[in-house]
Each structure stands twice: as C-alpha cells, then as structure tokens.
Amino acid sequence: MPAPTSIRLPARSSAAVEDYLERILELINTKGYARVVDIAQSLKISQASVTNMVQRLDAEGLLKYEKYRGLALTTAGEALARNITRRHQLLTDFLKLLGLDDDVIYHDVEGMEHHISPPTVRAIEALTEQLQRHPALLVKVRKDIDEN
Amino acid sequence: MPAPTSIRLPARSSAAVEDYLERILELINTKGYARVVDIAQSLKISQASVTNMVQRLDAEGLLKYEKYRGLALTTAGEALARNITRRHQLLTDFLKLLGLDDDVIYHDVEGMEHHISPPTVRAIEALTEQLQRHPALLVKVRKDIDEN
DNA sequence: TCAAAAAGTTAGCCATGGCTAAATTAGTTG
C-alpha cells in the first residue's frame, strides 16, 4: 500500500476558477497559447493576480505551469473549461433569441453561467431548440418586451 | 453649505446582501419580525455572522438595527428586498415550466437571481407568459428533455 | 552581446463573508 501522501480533494470550482479556465481555453484556441499577460489583459485583472491563480490551478491539477514559461490545461482542466464554455454559449444563444442587447447578454451570462446545474442546462437546451423551430412565439415575446 | 461629512456611497449590493435582505423580508412577512436567530437558522449561517451583516446593512442604510433588540428594513432596504424577491420568483416560475425538480430549481435560482439585469428580467417575464399561454411548445420541450 | 523593455513573480496589503469561542445582555421562571 502506498504511503498516505497529501490527497488533493475534488475542490469544487468557483466562479473565478471557471472564468479563468474558460478564458485560457479560448486564448489557446484563438492564438495558440495563453501567457500570463494575455490572460490578465483579457480578464482585465492584474498580472500578479493571474500569476497567483495560475499557480493555484497548477496545484489543483487543472493545468501544468512552468514558472516564467508557459502553461497547458490538463485533461481535467480542459474538461472543466469545455463545460463552462458550453454553459456560456448556451445562455448566450438563449438570451439572444429574446432579442436582448449584446452587452446585457454578456454581462448576465458571465454571472449566470456559474449557477446552472446539468438538468437546467439540458432543459434550456431543449427550450432553445424548440424556440428556434417555432419563431412565432418569439415574435410575440419581443413585442411584449417592446410594449414595456 | 453643510460640512462634508462621511458620504455613504451607493454600495452596489452583493449576492450575500441580496440573500440577507430577501430572507429578512420573507421572515417579516411570515412571522412579523426577523431576529438574528431567525435569520441565522433560515440561512444556515452562524448567529455571529448574521450580527455582523446586520450591522453592516444598518451602516449602509438598508435597515435600522437596535443592538440586542430588533431590526426593520428601511425604504431602500425594502425596495432591494422586493426586487430580489421578484427575480427569485420569476426564475422559479420559469424553470418550473421546464419541468425541473424543485431542489434543482431552488439551488440554481439562488445563484442566478443575483445576475439578471432589468432587461433580462423583462424578457424572461415575457417569455414565461407566452409559454404559459402556449403549452404545446412546453410539451415538446419536456419530451426532448426526457429523451436525453 | 548586452542593455533596455517586457513579462513574470513575490511580498504585503485589502474587502468580503464565513467560522468558533468567549463574553455580555435579555428574557423567563421558580
């Protein structure tokens, strides 16, 4: 039996962790890499704060980080990143159907995305699909909104 | 011109502040008052933490608190409480239409309610109303969910 | 090649919002 070394608990990821992972994946997908300075600029957070979080994510096994060099998401980190990205995209698509402004959508999605559990994700997915198939109802919704 | 005494800034209310105000209003509406011990039990938070927050809310002008005695929401505090209550109720009604379990709904609403801005509130209100008027689409949504 | 600039890190600070333990006040009851 191996020695009972320090066990790393699952560590339920916070909104901040999800925002970092989501942005890191996006940077990697668009420019091929995610440096501390890129993450900082993109999230409008100081480089020092990013360094701190990146080291924490490394310690939690969500990415591998080499000091002064670069970082790469681990399988676990990428899974989390894809998951939060899916929630972000879904909520954006959904609110877009309702005719809301992009700024409002972005602001609200950025907050809400951290609070929808898997069943709710599936339900909103199903609703979004049905609404896309039946635009008549959306026309009425938008009219109601305007009359307000 | 009056002396430039300590100005109390608007203090953009946090999720925690909203949760406290919402629960305080609910307690007042159901049992007529909201003592520290009631709030603590209801929010599953220690009495010491509640005392702390109640004093902060008093300092921010959201309620009037008399040490060791009782508290009452101010006009500003009650306005905020009613506002968050409305968002809570709306999201609950909306997710209920999608056929989600009450536990899931409560959990997700408790988080999401702090992140929907006024335009989004109005849009989801309009959508909820239209969905209630046209249940056919909801039937399909629920079927889609089950098939997953 | 080597100095300046850019990037990254560290140290130390802060606010928020939790907690427990101990002290204090208020309420109840024999």
Next chain:
DNA sequence: CAACTAATTTAGCCATGGCTAACTTTTTGA
C-alpha cells in the same frame, strides 16, 4: 428577584480573490 437560559455580540481567526510596488527573469534589438 435571583438564577438559569436564550439571544446577541465581540474577538480573533480563515479562505478567496482582488490590488500595488518592488524585484527577477526573459526577450528583444541596436
């Protein structure tokens, strides 16, 4: 009305996640 109990407050602690300033490492370009 005194003592017990319940309620409340205070003190001191902690984690999270921001910040700035100062320092270090890496990259770049004359």
